Amino acid sequence: MAKKTILDFQNMVSKGEKIVYLTAYDYLTAKMQEKAGVDMILVGDSLGMVSLGYDTTFPVTMDDMIRHCQAVRRGAPNTFIIGDMPYMSYQASDVSAIENAGRFIKEAASDCVKLEGGGAQILNRIQAISGAGILVMGHIGLTPQFMGQIGGYKAQGKTAQAAMSLIRQAKLIEEAGACSILVEGVPTAVGKAIAEQAGIPILGIGAGSFTHGQLLIYADMVGFYDNFTPKFVKKYANIGETLTNAFREYTMEVREGQFPVDTEHTYKMDEKEIAELEKLLAE
Numbered sequence: 523m524a525k526k527t528i529l530d531f532q533n534m535v536s537k538g539e540k541i542v543y544l545t546a547y548d549y550l551t552a553k554m555q556e557k558a559g560v561d562m563i564l565v566g567d568s569l570g571m572v573s574l575g576y577d578t579t580f581p582v583t584m585d586d587m588i589r590h591c592q593a594v595r596r597g598a599p600n601t602f603i604i605g606d607m608p609y610m611s612y613q614a615s616d617v618s619a620i621e622n623a624g625r626f627i628k629e630a631a632s633d634c635v636k637l638e639g640g641g642a643q644i645l646n647r648i649q650a651i652s653g654a655g656i657l658v659m660g661h662i663g664l665t666p667q668f669m670g671q672i673g674g675y676k677a678q679g680k681t682a683q684a685a686m687s688l689i690r691q692a693k694l695i696e697e698a699g700a701c702s703i704l705v706e707g708v709p710t711a712v713g714k715a716i717a718e719q720a721g722i723p724i725l726g727i728g729a730g731s732f733t734h735g736q737l738l739i740y741a742d743m744v745g746f747y748d749n750f751t752p753k754f755v756k757k758y759a760n761i762g763e764t765l766t767n768a769f770r771e772y773t774m775e776v777r778e779g780q781f782p783v784d785t786e787h788t789y790k791m792d793e794k795e796i797a798e799l800e801k802l803l804a805e
């Protein structure tokens with residue numbers, strides 16, 4: 523199937539078709555997601571927690587992101603890919619934001635970049651990156667790069683006032699030139715209001731069923747990442763347990779001498795060569 527563009531996503535929204543969105547961090551996973559027909563793939567800075575083992579997303583670098591975006595692009599050549607801008611790759615200035623967004627496009631063939639926040643400075647960054655011809659996805663609500671100010675990974679927009687503030691942010695982000703917005707960790711009523719008022723596709727993760735599309739962290743929904751499980755995760759498989767059992771069985775078989783089986787997993791040598799080798803070894 524041909525790679526979807528932002529126009530296809532706008533059409534899907536106007537027809538009421540849901541947009542399917544997952545994260546991926548490597549070649550094999552991206553390949554399976556493209557095969558499954560996922561509409562868009564986020565190479566999230568959650569990479570840092572899911573694949574690199576950090577406690578937060580803060581340590582993730584641009585080089586980490588580029589390396590993994592390249593792998594995901596190789597696995598999913600025909601899928602719309604969003605590169606997640608890591609902490610400090612866009613906060614300091616419009617210039618650094620444009621240059622780093624450009625790296626996702628030039629070095630990793632990404633289709634879009636995503637950045638967190640809805641304050642005045644972030645609106646400038648969105649305008650700057652979009653002005654350079656790059657598609658930008660906004661990200662509001664539970665924004666992990668603001669966890670210090672939020673006080674942890676806590677759902678947002680739970681009061682009417684806080685909800686109105688998020689709805690206003692969404693409008694400003696759209697006006698600044700974003701092509702789409704990801705809304706994370708907000709009550710269903712807030713996801714619904716933002717989706718209804720927006721003129722661009724609104725994707726949600728933990729934002730209820732009314733957003734134009736749904737995102738999950740792939741490692742959460744297949745039961746792979748188990749350090750914590752946000753309430754918005756549904757488990758579609760238990761890969762972590764499957765893999766652990768396979769590693770355990772291999773461990774047992776090697777120790778018991780049950781693997782490898784000589785007739786199945788080993789290379790053969792002609793009888794004549796074996797006889798010759800034995801003669802040489804005996805000399």
Ligand SMILES: Nc1nc(=O)c2c([nH]1)NC[C@@H]1CN(c3ccc(C(=O)N[C@@H](CCC(=O)O)C(=O)O)cc3)CN21
Pocket residue numbers: 568571572579664666675676677678707739741742747750751752753754
């Ligand atoms: N594996 C993984 N999944 C994610 O969804 C995710 C990451 N990593 N890394 C980056 C951020 C962090 N996120 C998180 C992390 C924890 C919760 C969480 O445990 N929330 C609790 C408390 C909510 C509250 O107090 O309001 C929950 O029960 O959902 C939610 C989102 C979302 N992102």
Ligand SMILES: CC(C)C(=O)C(=O)O
Pocket residue numbers: 545564565566567568569606661704706727737739
């Ligand atoms: C948590 C999601 C929305 C994200 O930004 C990521 O995967 O990095």
Ligand SMILES: [Mg+2]
Pocket residue numbers: 566567568579606666
């Ligand atoms: Mg992220």
